[in-house]
Structure formats: structure tokens, C-alpha cells
Amino acid sequence: MAISLNKEKLRTQECEKLQEVSGTNVYSCYQCGNCTAGCPCVDAMDIPPHEVIRLAQFGQIEKILDSNTMWICASCVTCSVRCPRSVDISGVMEALRQIALQNGNEDVTKLGELSSEELEELPQIAVISNFRKLTS
């Protein structure tokens, strides 16, 4: 995928916000790919975790927000504990969700699509954590 870059595009306000909300420095990443290698949900993601961080380094937040990646992330923290550069990738995913939701992203919880039997059967912790992670 070709991306044209210039000085303005590289250090965007959105990227500053992403770092502030996640409390992590995305520029520490040296693209080893460890985060992606251990991610349990990567097969279903449009953009794998290490590429998310790379795009963030280039200020390409819009591009990331257009993907499904942060909605597929299960917040398992495997990526963050294995990162040799202490990048909190899992925290970046949370920040991306927050930014998308604050920008008025549509409801992704899909609770409305579940039948009442399914809802009744799910343990509370599944439904509440789904809400916690996918709503703001």
C-alpha cells in the first residue's frame, strides 16, 4: 500500500492524542512483529497490531480508524507484555476505540442482534465487558 507523506502528515494532532490517551510512546517500536505473532485475534483483523503501530508512527490515524482492528482486539494484553520496547499496544487499541467512539462511531456491540435466549445465556461478565470495551 503506497502512502504519500510530508512533514505535516507525519506528526499529526491525532497521533499526539493517541499517545496521550494510551499513555504510550509509539515511536519506541522497532517493528519486530512480536505483538502480531502472539495476537489471538489477528486472523480477523484488517491491519495487524505491528502495522497499526507503524501507521501511527507515520501519523496515519485515519487509516487505522477505517479498519476493524481495534474492534476485534480482545484486550488480552499479550502484545504489551511481549513487546521488547515496552510499547503498550493493548493500550493503543483502547485509545483507538475511545477516539473512534468520541468521533461518533456507530454502535459495534451488536447486542441488538442477539436473541433474548442468547442474551439470557451469556454470563453477565461477557455482556458487561463487551459494553465496557466497545462503548464510551
Add this chain to the structure above:
Amino acid sequence: MEISYYPGCTLKTKAINFETSALALLEKLDVKAIELKDWNCCGVMFSQSQDNLMKQLAPIRTLIRAKESGRDRLLTLCSMCYNTLKRSALFIQENEDKRDKINDFMDLEETEYFGNEIEVVNILTLLDEIDKDKLKASIVKDAKDLKVATYYGCLLTRPKEVAIDNVEDPQIMENLLEAAGCKPVYFPFKTECCASFQVVSRKDIARERTRKIVDSARKNGAEMILLACPLCEYNLDKLQKELHEEDSTFETLPVLYVTQLLAILAGVDPEINDYSKHYIDPRPVLERKGLL
């Protein structure tokens, strides 16, 4: 020994077998778990965002209740509650201004919470603290080298700051079960994620995770999977049933809370378990080992 106990939302319903078995087991080991008064849900998942403090209120309020109980340790059975309470406490310890904001927001509370007053203790840590000789002495049934796969999932070992044991290769459950006469099998998927809450909106992902985790346990000879998280339990148990219904060659393994098995081995009546809560019936395996 007395310790405050926080059940959390699911332990009174879906995960009732976890609560009944753990409390019965603790009684055998002379530990009295005293339930907090007026507790609320902790929010289940820790909020990782630095600027959304609202989501820290539920766990901090729970810790306020614990502080008001007058006991300085708080037992959780659910690994999600454990993780959230512990991370929220760390969050306000490390961010004084955010802590003050959170306390200001709850100004109707009579007690303030600063971050380190309460030690949040997971059931596995509590059992591990008990002298192994005492634990062995409490075991009255022979497990006959029952082969078990110990599944930790995510929240007991990640992130590092709240891990109950080694992040990649925890051994707490194995040590307990060995002391109780079981044979933990090699299980490289023991800290792999089951896809957690994604079961709600992306069940397809959770199913594939279940398939991989159960395949690994079975290939290594396990006769059952033991765990300590109500959401992992639901995913691995229910989704195995679905996988089997779809393809009858998929071999299932029963899934139990580790306390269900330990309680039975310690002589608690196996009938305190409500077996209708299981999707894969564990009774055939328990019967084969003479444990029912």
C-alpha cells in the same frame, strides 16, 4: 483466618459452582471468607484509557467497601474482578491528580481510597499461601493421577504488574493440584486468550480459540480442563459443545473450576455442584476416577 470476600456479578448466577465450591473448600482449610456489604459490579474489564476516569469509579467504590470492612485483604474468585480491582488501585496510586478527581467525584462516600490500603488476593494465591502439608492433609479422596490441563487465560498473569505468577509459565495451579494427587499435563496454551468478551459480537473468533486450546489440552493427554475465570469457563465449555454439535468427531473435554475438583478431593459432597450448569457433563470422568 478471616478475609473479606468480593463475589462480583457472575458468581451468584452462571458461575455459582465456583462460589459454592470455593467457599466449601476454604471452610475445610479453616479460612472464613466474609462477603462485603452492598457491593457493586467492578466493571469487569479495566479501562486502559488515561482520560476516561468514569470507568474507574466502580472498582474504586468496591475497594472503598473493602476498606470499610476493617479487614485489609480482599478475596476475589473471578479473575476478571481480580485484574480490574488490582489495576484500578495501581492506576490511582500512580496518578495522584486522577485519584483526587475520582475521590472528588464520589464525595458522598464517607471513605476515601488512596490506592494501597487493600490487598486484593486471588483465590489461587490464597490457596497457594496455605501450607502444602495442611492442604495435603485435607485431601481425603484419591485422584488416581487424574490428568488435568490448567488454564490461566489472560487476566491472572497479564499485565506483569498484577500477575499472580510467572507471566508466560505460571505454576500455581499445577503445584496445588500435584499436592492434591492430580497429574497436570504439559499445556502450552495455558495462558493463551480464549477471545474473552468477543464471544458476544464475534463468536466465530472465540470458537476457533476454543478449538485450539482444547486440541492442545487433549493432545497432551488431559482428561479435563481446570480454570478460575467464569468467562473462560463459559467460552471453553459452551463453545466446545457447539463445535461438537457441528462436527461429531470433535472430542470434548469437561471444564471445571479448579475449586470444584479440589473441594471434591477434600471431601466436600460432590452434589453441591449444580451439574446442569455445565455444557459438557464432567460426571463421567469424575465417576471413572471414583470421585462421585
